[in-house]
Amino acid sequence: MICSLETVECSLGTEPYEVFGFSNEEELELVLIPLMQEISEEDQN
Secondary structure, eight states, rough: OOOOOOOOOOSOOOGGGGGGGGHHHHHHHHHHHHHHHHHHHHHHH
16 A cells, blocks of 8 residues: 655745845835735736
8 A cells, every 4th residue: 555645835925035035025025015016907907
């Protein structure tokens, strides 16, 4: 009999900014804020 175990990681959005390749939080925000605005605009249409 073969048994398999699958692991699924769940993110709560608490990863440090370094994980995404940014050197500080300000760099991350410069990219995320326009992206969030774009997504918000798409949701309204």
